[in-house]
Amino acid sequence: DTAVSQTPKYLVTQMGNDKSIKCEQNLGHDTMYWYKQDSKKFLKIMFSYNNKELIINETVPNRFSPKSPDKAHLNLHINSLELGDSAVYFCASSRGTISNYGYTFGSGTRLTVV
């Protein structure tokens, strides 16, 4: 059983397109996150939801919009894709809000904008 699953695993798209990445966790965790990992492997938080409520909204372009229909799902929609959006996007989840227990990451979505 996959704990945190993301789809798609790879996404190649043209500039200007709109795309979505989906994430689901079956761990019963309360909090879910989106992270972006750039080519230098730096992991930067984008958003976090706790029980469907947005609790972290970092400085990301408003072309990025998260949606959490329930506490097991957190999707990421990206409008008007740009070349600089190319990266690996990781979904993660944790027990509780302060995440003292650590994160469980999904397998990542490699987004390539051409």
Next chain:
Amino acid sequence: QKEVEQNSGPLSVPEGAIASLNCTYSDRVSQSFFWYRQYSGKSPELIMSIYSNGDKEDGRFTAQLNKASQYVSLLIRDSQPSDSATYLCAVIYSGTYKYIFGTGTRLKVLA
């Protein structure tokens, strides 16, 4: 700006040796510290967490925390080629809900 710093490496150690990975952080009032391992093309996976000063051991891994000096380290005993990966340090700063990750140290264990 709160920061977590790691030497990017690569750190090369022979098989069977002890690998020592270090991480420093900027906020004195930090509460929780984590080490993640990330194989190339894979997602990060949690290895250890540490919250109090001192050492914490789990199998071949030992995490060491020194809050006065603001560093946390990870020792890997009897290093194996399968330990070759990037090791990410993460810190939860007080009053926030989020990790700050370091940029990671690439470890190469030579057979």
